[in-house]
Amino acid sequence: MATTQITSSITKTPAEKNQIVFEEQWPKMQPTIVKLLRQEAVNRSEWHDLFYSVHQVCLWDEKAASKIYKALQENITEFIGQAQLRVLAHAEDQALLKAYITEWRKFFEQCGYLPKPFIQVELSLNNHTTSSSSTMPKKHKNDDSDVRKLMLDSWNNQIFSNIKQRLQSSAMKLVRAERNGEAFDSQLVIGVRESYVNLCSDPDDKLKIYRENFEKAYIEATESFYRLKSLEELNQNGVQNYMKYAHTKLKEEEVRAKKYLETTISIQALMDSTVNVLVTLYKDQILCEAPGMIKRNETDKLQLMYKLMDRVPDGIQSLLSDLEDHIINAGLEDMKINALTITQDSEKYIERLLELFRRFSLLVKTAFLDDPRFLTSRDKAYKIIVNDTCIFKLELPVKPGVIKTTPESRCPELLANYCDLLLRKTPLSKRLTSDEIEARLKDVLLVLKYVQNKDVFMRYHKAHLTRRLILDASADSEKEENMVEWLREVGMPADYVNKLGRMFQDVKVSEDLNLQFKEQYRLTKGAVADSINIKILNAGAWARGSERINVSLPLELEDYIPEVEEFYRRKHNGRKLQWYHHMANGTITFSNSVGKFDLDVTTFQMAVLFAWNHRPNEKISYENLKLASELPDPELRKTLWSLVAFPKVKRQLLLYTPEVQSPKDFQEDTHFWVNQEFTVIKNNKVQRRGKISLIGRLQLSTERSREEDNEGIVQLRILRVQEAIIKILKMRKRISNLQLHNELIDILKNMFLPSKKMIKEQIEWLMENKYMRRDDKDINIFVYMA
Template identity: 70%
Template sequence: MLKEKGQLKFEDKWPNMRPIVLKLLKQEPVSPGEWQDLFYDVHLVCLWDEKGPAKLKDYLQEDIVQFIKQAQIRVLAQREEQALLKAYIAEWRKFFTQCNYLPTPFRQLENTLLGKSGTSTLLSGNAKKGQADESIVRKLMLDSWNVSIFSDIKHRLQESAMKLVHAERNGEAFDSQLVIGVRESYVNLCSNPNDKMQIYRENFESAYIKSTEMFYRVKAPDYLAKNGVQAYMKYADSKLREEEARAQKYLEAGSNAVIQSCVDVLVGKNLSVLLAECAPLTKAGETDRLQLMFRLLERVPDGVQPMLMELEQHITLAGLADMIAAADVITQDSEKYVERLLELFRKFSTLVHKAFNDDPRFLTARDKAFKAVVNDTNVFRLELNTGKNPGPKTVAPESKCPELLANYCDMLLRRTPLSKRLTTEEIESRLRDVLLVLKYVSNKDVFMRYHKAHLTRRLILDASADSEKEEDMVEWLREVGMPADYVNKLARMFQDIKVSEDLNCLFRTSTARHDAINIKILNAGAWARGSERVTVSLPVELEDYIPEVEEFYKKKHSGRKLQWYHHMSNGTITFMNEVGKFDLDVTTFQMAVLFAWNQRPRDKVSYENLRLATELPDAELRRTLWSLVAFPKLKRQLLLLSPAVSGSKDFTEHTLFWINQNFSLIKNGKPQRRGKVNLIGRLQLSTERSQLEDNQSIVQLRILRTQEAIIKILKMRKRITNAALQTELVDILKNMFLPSKKMIKEQLEWLIEHKYMKRDDDDINTFIYMA
């Protein structure tokens, strides 16, 4: 029968409870009966003695501290480091195991001390360990260990553990579990629920970092002085890898501070020495050593920034030097030029791949530098002076690269010796290479202008090597981001050619002279290039066809007006002289000039009379005559002249021209009696003023595009700062050209003047859209 409250005293029960508590502390066997009795006695003391719980806690703490003191004596009895650590770890692990069992019978004590109501159920011997995780008794045990033993010997423990790690760094062997065991005690000792790692971090980790720094502060400078920078980089890299592996073994997961301290000592302190090696290694292409340097410097904040700058500078200088050195070759041959650029790109890409693992930052540096090489004006310069055109009178010189790329595309797509010796797959590969280089070109609109001119020539002359590749190229240009209106015009050109083929079939069935003419009805919006129409007096044989063609077309498409572009036309004439008979492919202008001798083949005709007969403008007549008196591929020219001149500009009104009756094709040193020669060359589709008009139209279109983009941005934003406007403007226009600051400023002023926009009254750097 239970006694009344107050009659049962703590002192009555403690003598029976204490031997069981001591047995549990010492890990001695406890019978099930003793285990149950302890539960029951704790329950009674907490229930019937008001002062019992506090006394029970105090007496329990006294026995725990006493046990810990005895453990401390056993640990300190060891003099040698490894023996000390072994003894401490053995005592600690035994004690820590009991931290999970001893609190179990004292659950009622904890409930009472915490002021929990109700009566605790007596727990059996199979109570779960998890129930003691946050218990007062467990905290009492850990805190007692911390105060009684750990505080006294922790410095000696840390020193002993760090000596073992130091020995390992010097290549000596020992039982790593000794260091791991010490670390575990630091981690498990902390009873702070908000920061379980506090004791570990403030003591063990701090000591580990300090010892590591001290070790490498001595070793690193000595190794660098004795072995040089390149050997030191290997040493630093291997030591950092070692320390990372060591940290995984001896430190808690997520302890990155020690690696950062190693980086500071091994790399940070020697950063300037390492970076001094960057330029020579980059120049020499030492990819393995650069990769090693990259691995080291990447660990330092902003450490790779100087390497990025060095790579960019190297690519720019090396690329420009290479292009200037090869200027004599590449200025004469667009194929050689493009191949040189591609060779440089592959070389620099290989460097970035092998040395920097295609890191996006280094790929960006490569792209920026290669863009500078592609758009450089030292070797090739394109002047876009606009003459009397309204707007800016001069424009900064640009790279001629887009023109040369377009020329190279033309060589691949036209029937040329180059395209004939390549397979379809090789041509496609080279066209893709052109698109790769085009990505770095700033003035892409110039490329599109020349590409369209070459495409026009190929389609008019039916000179394409592969019509399928022609159409593929248009789609590839669309894929790489060329402006849609440019690409759509190219696609329309193919459509016009196909429609013209059908019209030709119909026209040939309506005329008896069906083989003599091939008409191409083209859309002026897609094909025309400014005011290029040139007057010319056509031979009667051609004049007869014009009304017939116009009448036929009106029947098919009423209301449409035809305009004849004679400079875009060509034909084949048969030429006979004393040597033989030859077929000549000529432009309409060449035909008009040659037909001046059709009725008088042996006469000498003056320049002035030829001008009257052909009605050609002076500039076009000079170019056409020069192509007939000095065609580079002919050893015997079609026309002769007197007096001799060095260029077409030297022709005077009285210069005489006549047919060369000894004209023939020379093969193996012998004149041929039959043959065919193409006298068109690059003359077709270009007029004297085309170049100036092209330059004018390029600049004028850029002005319009810039104005259009500014208004588009302002319509969307309503108000915007100058800096933000320029950023968005460049982003919109970058696939066509990069507008200069001067051009942007001029167009902003023009739009303000014409009331499309205005400046903010309070901030002149802010623009407001005016609807």
């Protein structure tokens, strides 16, 4: 009997065996599958039996896997149908959301467990993809489970597709309630979003369902809400209050988006949309308030406007223009109001410029948070103020053959004067500490950055440095040398800075020569030699004008000239000395009935005063002083004026008649005499002894040499332009007119800004002299001629 049964079993076909195995095993598997779907407890034995049963069925025949897959699909479909009934039993929005989220989270959790026992089924299905059965899953690219995909697709088709509009609508109503200040459980919206995010089984775009449904609905609902609210808020409360409203709501929406949206891309899309509704639509109305706010320095409101407009494409362009206009108008107006004060004092002028810079910088910092774009606008506007010619105008001279120049700002000249006040022994430098002087010199460099024609500053700064070094008038030699290095650091041309450095070296060499001269002549002249200081300087290093002025020197000085020349001839045979008396100075002792005083004077002042050396009480006419001093008329007038109208003394050294308003009004018969009541007054008390400098602000150059200096600025600019053009052409060989202009300005910007007319004239000159030519086919192309 047993043998017959075994024989009967062995003779069954494979299909019959497969059918028997599936039919025997599925009833054992199904209860466990249902428990898993319902999240009921499954013990370890049931879990292991499910794995074994699936394996046993697939072992007999891999084609049996399709039966398992189909049966499993039916179970999943049945379960989802039951879940759908439970969800749809709730009509109220929040109840519906709660029910859906509860069902979905249970189901999604099982999507991680249920596929595990059916790995063998998936392997079998994927190895037999030739079947045309509609129940067969399609192969996919990633490692997602086929069963998991089945579960998600089933949920999507049965529940989600049917009620997603209700879900979205309910979720958006809750978000709207939150915007209106009503309380609710935010997890309801988050749960809906999670279902959208996790539901998609597309391996190429996991967020497709979320993006096309939840994200889109969220953005549209936000736009709709604020489109009405924003217009109402603007009409009721005005622009300035509306800005606060918009700023607050944007911050709220950003926080809300981080809570309810899935990705940073979604958040950015939402914020772009919200900005468009809250800000962009009313951009023109908001920006109309900007000029008034800037003028009234309402930095808090401006900062709010800046933060709003910075979110809008090209939103700050108008703000940048408004800031520039304000800085230019306010700066020039301030300079005009204070014109009477600042035109008389370079210190007050520079201080005024610095005060404006600090004021505008504070505005940019507090209102626009030092945004680099606004700092650039500040710089552009401030540059216009610094280089404005309304108040201070420098007219460079025009001579035949020299290009005609347009008026320039005197700022670089006044800047050099202020720098001189800090570096020279003056009341200003004496009352400041070393750190304060250094800070103010750095301020000079700050303003210098905005000066267009830096070559004018260079020329005047060098003249002042020459004066300080020759007169030993520097307050701090270390600061002098530091200033040269600072000029190098801020981009001053290297050749200019190197020349200043050679001046310091030249002075040190001169000091050694002076000591040698004193040692040599102390033996014959005794202590008198110590009172003479000579400065033998290299004309190439100092580059002063070639003009020498005749003057009748006192015999005490005249006697030393041949001795100095003989001394130098022995040291350096073949070199020639040229005497520049207008650059010299000395100290004379003046005695009268009041007391005895030491006076620091220029050589020209000394020559004039020595006319009274043997006749102290006589009146001498202008004509006779001219004969006695042998000074040219312009220099004599300037020198006499410094002795009759010196601003720092209460009793002038010389008196004259008739009185005039300026040195140009002196006549041949104007008479001068020594003031026997001259004295030094300190604290309103007459002093019997004292020392005073009458050198004052007298330049170490003559009127004629000053004109030559100014003409030299123009001539040097012409040469610099020619040099730069040739340099560019040598490198490029061929270059367009526009590119040549741009590169030329880039090269010369640290010295001066060449005008279009100057560039054009120098290009024509270079073409006439065969340095360059126009291209035969294109007149806008220049070609270098080697």
